[in-house]
Amino acid sequence: MRHFVRRRTMLGVATFSVAALTLAGCAAADDAGDTATDTGADTDTAMAAGCEAFADYMGNEGETVEIYTTIIEPESTLFQESFVPFEDCTGITIEWNGDQAFEEQIAVRVAGGTAPDLAIFPQPGLLENFSADLVPASAELTASVDTNYTADWKNYGSVDGTLYAAPLGANVKSFVWYSPKTFADNGWAIPTTWEELLTLSDEIVAGDFDGNAWCAGIESGAATGWAATDWMEDLMLRFQDAETYDAWVDNSMPFNDPKVLEVLGEAGKILKNADYIGDVPAIATTSFSAGGAGVVDGSCAMHRQASFLGGILVGDYGATVVGPEETDVEGGISTFYFPGVSADQTPALGGGEFVGAFNDAPAVQAVQLYLTSPDWNNAKAALGGWFSPNLGLDTANVADPVNAVAVQILQNATTFRFDASDLMPGEVGAGSFWTEMTAWIAEDKADQAVLDAIQATWPAS
């Protein structure tokens, strides 16, 4: 309902500004060319009502900017909705091109000379491969990133100290999804340590709950297995320290080190435990989005997945995101923090997207700059199901309680580390790490054999 109302008002604003713009259109177009120095004053007078906020991006009417991305329906709809005021005021058309095969196709498109204007890289590791083709950030973009993001985030968008891509969305992975109603009905308490989590799982199995303690799904087309790598990373941050995590990421500690073996063993305590999870190999043929559906319909009690899952469960499985205290909502879902080894250990694992430009046209730069503005980040977050690491993002605009918690985790985490598989070289991070974790689950491949096989694919140089 909330969405419906907002969309109506948005449409109203849109039609109004279109009408205003067509009236003011001629004047604005005339001014745009010859007022390079005093753009501010001149365009302000010619600008339609409500468009003052877009003064920095004016002068590119009629241009089309393609954004190539992995983000598809239903998430893409909200992005397009958030661009409407920008498009109406600036006359720039943003063409959203979502493709799940982005990771493969981007290389094909760049090599083939048909690179998109803007690409949303889901992995900062990919940036390095394209640093020769990407346009380095303009002074304005660099300034905006400096003000609106932490140094860590800027660093992730840079290659060898040069900023190429601006952060877009963020996600926090260290969540366990559960149904507050199911927990309340069965009298379970939220665990605060890894031991408590395992004890609770045993308790669920022993009790009369009609379902499994855990559910999981790692199928994702050609990217099958990534969901299992998240488990490894979260536990790596908990059972080893941050330095070990970094050493693991850059392979200064080999992938088949005993420390990694220990962590894989801990992950197996849940993922490969048929008592907790039911049919273990079937995890490999259950899609990552369907994996969490069990929490909504009561066929399982817990599901570990990043914050983005809320949008999918709401959109496709009829769930409602509720606060932990709302224990009477049927189909209500909430999250608790994936616990550390001890209660005072609260590391956060996250990820994010980065917008890089392959084209230095002013319209493209304007869109890239706009996406780093607190204005857009707040407007986009207010549409729901999304948040960003933008420091100008006000948690009051993050309606979703889960995402509000995620923003707080991002701001407060003592240790924050980026998704390891996103930072590892493609052969591992988008290759053997996925396929071997899949084999670990689907074919019951032994722990040591899995780690040895991954280490064997680590590129020599």
Add this chain to the structure above:
Amino acid sequence: MRNTLWETIAPNLTLLVISLVTFGAIIYALFLIGSRASVRWQGWLRYGVFLGPALLLLLVGLIYPALRTIWMSFMDKRSENFVGFDNYIWAFTIPEIQIVLRNTIIWVILVPLLSTMIGLAIAYLTDRMKRAGIVKSLVFMPMAISFVGASVIWNFVYNYEPNANKPEIGLLNAINRGLGIDPQNFLLIPPWNTLFLIIVLVWIQTGFAMVILSAAMKNVPDEVVEAAMLDGASNWRRFTQVTLPMIRGTVVVVLTTITIGTLKVFDIVRTMTGGNFQTNVIANEMYAQSFRQLNYGQGSTLAVILFIGVIPIIWYNVRQLRLERTER
């Protein structure tokens, strides 16, 4: 603000007119030169005009990429340093790649044999049947479905629901459940899952084999068949000793065509399992190496192995066609 229809069409139309005029001018110039040239030059000109464009396209679209791929297979992942046979050693020693090669061999042996045998059987059985068209259309129809479409369809046939309380949407497992047999996760059990994927391609290719073989059977003269019948040959002997030898050439063409198609199989594996669960094949791994992991060296190596695998089949096919031509 936006371009009008005419503004969009105009530049394209101009381009069209320009290219048509240029094309006409070149043809006119050729005829002009042709009519003025001596007879000996006319011969050369003929070769040039008719072979030239085809040769040029072959060179750009086939020979150059092939040579470049071979060159890249001896280079490192970004094609910067020479690494000798390292990529080939990698391809034949890493266990994961050995499974890929093994699977490809299974595909290449089973798919052509099964599709041709089933196609042959259907073609023979429907040869003198009334309303054979209906049967043949039904068998041929999968041929019109894209590989990805067929894979999605068969994914629903093999689908598995781990939770016994939820409805089963997989056809085979719904039957299993109805009969009280334990549902199976068909795509997860190596090596059988490769066979389940092979069934999909056989399902598609059988129609192709049937149509070509059926057409060949129509060409077998009635007198020969009648003579065999009068001599008291049984149906089976008429098939194995009269029909089959007479359409042998066509069978070979069908077999080789399907074999080459099978060597390149990619869509089915990628759509149904993503190459996981020990079902990977060369074409899929080649794509993953080159375009997902940006390892052009190893990707090219797999391409070259695929290329070498096709050569004997093509050679056999060409030899067979030559033999047939001399027989006539």
